[in-house]
Amino acid sequence: MLATRSRPETSGPEADTVSHMLFGRTQETAHIERLLDEARQGRSQALIVRGEAGIGKSALLGHALTAADDFRQLRAIGIEAESELPYAHLHMLLHPVLHRIDALPKRQASALRGSLGLSDETSGDRFMIGLAVLTLLAEIADEGPVLCVVDDAHWIDRESADALLFAARRLEAEGVVVLFGARDQHAPAFPSHGIAELDLSNLDDEAAAQLLAEYASDLSEPARRQVIAEAVGNPLALRELPVAQREGQLTLDPYRVSALPTHSRIQRTFADRIATLPDSTRTLLLVAAAHGSCDAPPILAAATKLGSTMEDLELAERKQLLSMVDGHLCFRHPLVRSATYQEASTAERITVHTALAEAITSPAHAERRAWHLAAAATGPDEKIAAALEEVACAGQARGGRNAVASAYERSAQLSPDPDEKARRFQAAAAAALAAGQLDRADALAAEAASNTTDPKLLGRLAHINAHVAYGHGNTMASYHGWVSAAREVAPHANLQASYMLFHAVEAAWMAGNFAAVDEVAELATSMKLRNAPRVLAMARVAHGLGDRHGDVADGVAALRELIATTGRSHEPTLQDRATIAWWHLLLGDHTTALDLTASLVADCRATGAMGVLPRALALQAKAQLYSGHHRDAAASATEALRTAEESGNQPIMIGVPLSTLAYLAAIGGDEKRCLELLSKLPGADDGRGILLLDGALGVLDLTLGRNESTVDRLAELANRRNRMDMLPTVTDLVEAASRSGQPERAREPFGWFTAFAEHIDQPWAMALVERGRALLGPDAEAEQHFIRAVEFHNQPGDRPFERARTELLYGEWLRRSRRRSDARGHLRSALDTFERLGVTPWAERARTELRAAGDSQGPAALRPEALSQLTPQELQVVRLAATGMTNRDIGAQLFLSPRTVGYHLYKAYPKLNIASRGELATLDLQAA
Structure with missing residues (x-):
């Protein structure tokens, strides 16, 4: 009977791998050590180490673990067989600190416990789980720096990846380092948006020769040159090819270099080594490969039933294929696992999966048992299909939508009844849609439709x-x-x-x-x-x-x-409330929309409704923009964009925040930033991507004085079928057309805008109508229209940026009419507003006009107020801190750790010329 054994972790091939595979990695190890040093100073970092199989990712991560002996260390390794088990790898990483979950805020603790199967609680939104991970890491880091290492990250389950990446992107001032190791090919993609990457390239010939000299010094010179050529700088190949040659599995031919990729060559050497082993040893290896997990008892139980003995385990260890460490049975390298499983016949795989299913008897591992039964199935089987459907239902409660889709999909494939097959495919499609996997949802829906x-x-x-x-x-x-x-x-x-x-x-x-x-x-x-x-x-x-x-x-x-x-017959949902806010924006009522979105965003944060939060933030950004809170709008749009991308990067979700940020860049005259943002706009069959693009570029051209270009772009938008498409840019077209002597090109769209303004009953809209009449009508009537425009601007619900533009245009008209004294008041007012909003080109234009009007008191240069020096994140933090909220409460609101909140406050105080939190209450923090 095979039994578990223990031996020191520092012995065996794993230790050798670390010591030998760091030749030629001076810059890479220095980079890792810099991250660790910064964490010792309280700064956080996340990094993805990428490279092909055998290139030294694990060795570099091992170096980090050795160099961080003063850190609290959390480790996990991606296992392909567990890639469909929701939160399996998160559980592996957090296992040593699970007892700390109870100290988290209640909602976060409940979500994390539910996701990890530690309670019957529903896990909730996947982003609430990510926030719980972030808070947990920050809490642990209060006691000293923390290092999280996730190797073979390309194999971790999607739910664990989402939670870890969510937390990693938001680390800033906790003293936490998160390192991922992931292949760059021959494996599933590991997402990296927002995380720094370090690509490991092949060793140069000098480093390769040094490694080979230490590990295989007995090679002849021709053989040494051939190994270096065949290995192409891959450290694992440099170790394994000489072994294969000694065992007679590889003939080195100095006149021929293999055309196979390095990854395939290394796997081939492992496969050849495995082929020479006794059947019972190969069976043990295949059981371990099929099980996926390193958990030794079920592997050894199944292998024993199939005839393997302790001698087989010892032989696999001597051949440096398997190792037993503290009750865990691990492959020397993932390619050994791949070679073992791929070389096995279908019949051998079925036998092994059946034995593993029989060896797994604990209800806690029912998911794993169901997947082994599915892997052993040779045709439709309702009993196995039903077991997988139970797995899907359990995963639904834990929030594992990707795993739910996979379980339903395999359940459908094994369903003998067409109606059940269609129903399960539909459930898989719905789960994929909920996970943001649009293409997968489409394909699964097509499978369902073909069966019903x-x-x-x-x-x-x-x-x-x-x-x-x-x-x-x-x-x-x-x-x-x-x-x-x-x-x-x-x-x-x-x-x-x-x-x-x-x-x-x-x-x-x-x-x-x-x-x-x-x-x-x-x-x-x-x-x-x-x-x-x-x-x-x-x-x-x-x-x-x-x-x-x-x-x-x-x-x-x-x-x-x-x-x-809306909502009269039922309590409005969060989506209902978002829709109502959007409708208020359509009617020009940004004041009501501002109130609605503020409460909506707060409720989304409080309930962890990350599916609605991107839309709520995007709408809030629009309301803030129109209300003259440009810095708030930038912060909200930036967060909306980030959360939308994390929700699946759906084009329909990212267009609005991108357009808001591009508009802010345009009126600020930042052409490079504007173009950069617009380059990210998704296309659409209805041309809305083009609409947003030309609208922002038209405003940019107007800001930079390119009036004819503005007219060309915006007049084209006015020809679109949907009048709402041109609404936001009509007044820009009117101003550019007036300045370029082409008023006729703006008259028709201005006529529609006028009709719209007259019916929505918003003073700001009528102010723009009067301003347009002043620009497009006879010059003799211009002043009366400007006066009416200012009167409308003086009413509640105004748009500060538009008021400043009206006063600038009125001031320019007065100066041209030789009424410089009358002009100066309007120009000063415009300048003050433009400066407060931080729109430099418009402020410069107002300042130039003011000088031309004879005002020598105007400031010589733009001097932003203190609030303009804060980053959008700092502005959010100080405003919440001023209300008396604790760092922990602020962190929960903004999806930051409490320590990062403190870091932002620490940076903000000098900019605001204050020394303590209590002084925040004395400042006008709404001025921006």
Whole structure:
């Protein structure tokens, strides 16, 4: 009977690997040591070490562990067989500190316990789990620096990866270093957005020769040269090729170098070595490879049942293929595992997986048992399919959406009944959609559709397809999906059909296809849907605000009806509240939208609703921008962009925050930054990417005085089918057209803007109408329109940037009319606002006009207020700190660790010319 043994971790091939594979890595080890030194000073870093198999990633991570002997160390290694077990690798990493979870904030502790299977609690949003990991690492770091090492990160389960990357991106001032080792090819991609990378290249010939001289000094000179040529600077190959030659498994030919990639050559040498072993030893290796985990008892139990003995384990160790350390049975290198499993026959694999399933009897490992049964299946099997469906249901409670999709998918593949197969494929598609995996969701939905004719199920699949299309920005495809879904589900799900058609109207409107809007309205009526009035109201909105021939007054009235009735029959969801805020922005009511989004963002943070938070932040950024809180808008848009990208990088989610940031860069005259942001805009079948691009570039051209270019860009937007597309840029077009002597090119779009402004009942909009009339009308009537514009600006709900532009234009007109004294007051007011908002080109323009008007008191140079010196993150932190919130509470709000909050306050105090937290209450922190 095979039994577990222990031996010191410093012996065996693993220790040799570390000592030999660091030749030629002076710069890389120095880089790692710098990160550790910074952590000792309280700064945090995260790094992904990338490279091909055998290049020395594990050795470099081992060097970090050795150099960080004064750190608290947490370690995990990615195991391919556990890549479908949600949070398996997070549990492995945090195992030594699980007892610290109870000290976390209640919601975070509950989410983390649920995800790790430590309780029956529902795990909640995956980002709440990431926040819990961040807080836990920060709490541990209070006692000294922390080093987290995750090797073979390309094999860790998606849920663990999401949580660890979420935390790693937000580390800043805790004293934590997180190191990942991941292959750059021949393995699943490991995401890296927002994390620094270190690419390990092949050793040069000098370093390769040094390594070879120490490890294989007995080679002849021709053989040595051939090994160096074959290994191509790969340290593992430099060690393994001489072994293969000594054992007669490799003939070195100085006139031929293998055309195989280094990765394949090394795996081939391991496969050849394994092929020479007795059958019982190869069986032991195959059981270990198939099990995936290093947990020795089930491996040894299954191997014993299949005839392996202690002698086989000892032989595998002598051949440097396996090692036993403290009850863990580990392969010398992942390529040994790959070579073992790939060289086995199908029959051998089935036998081994069956034995492993029989050896796993604990209910706690039911997931692993189900996957082994699935791997051993030779055809459809309802019993195994049902077991995998149970795995999926358990994973759903733990928040493991990627693993849930995989379990449902394999369950569907093994389902003998077509209806069950289709149902399970649909469940897999829904889980993939929830995980942000749009393409996978689409493919799984197609599999489901090919196995069913059930209208109800087909309706759900069409709904998934519509969401996928919408997520990709393909609005007309999403329109057709929702219409198709509504037709299928209407007979048995009346309210759901109404919901789908409502979205179909929105999609058609976004695409500017108003004939499609009419088709949906007719369909909702003919179906006699209970919520048909809401669908018809949205169709009226689309026509009134978008269609060139629509009734603006009716569209505005319909939108107000929707705002008043949404949530009347039920408590509004977070998504409902986001939609209402967006509708208020459409009606120009940024003041109400600002209040709504503030409470919405707070509730999203409090409940961990990261699926809604990106949209809420994007809407808040728009409201802040219009309200004159430009720095707040930049902070909100930046966070919206980051959380949207972490939610799956769906194009529809990142366009709005990108456009806000690009607009801020444009009015600030930062052309490089503006273009950089716009280059990230996703394309879309309805051209909205082009719309956002040209809109921002038009504003940039206006800011930089390129008026003719502004007119060319923005006049083209005015020709689009959807009038709402041109609305944000009409007044920019009017100003540029007036300045370039082309007023006729702005008259038609200005006419529509005027009609819109007259019906939304917002003073700021009427101010822009009067300003436009002053610019496009007879010069003799200009002043009366400017005066009316200023009067409208003086009413509540104004837009400060637009008011400053009006006063600048009025001041310029007065100066040209030789009324310099009258001009100076308006120009000073414009200058003050532009300076406060930090829009340098506009401030310079106002300052130039002020000098021309004879004002010698104007400042010689722009001197930003103290708040303008704060970063967006610092501004968020000091405002929350001023309310009396603790660092821990602020961290929970902003998804930061308490120590990072303290670090931001430490940097902010000198900029604000204060020395303590108590002084924050004396400052006007809303001025920006």
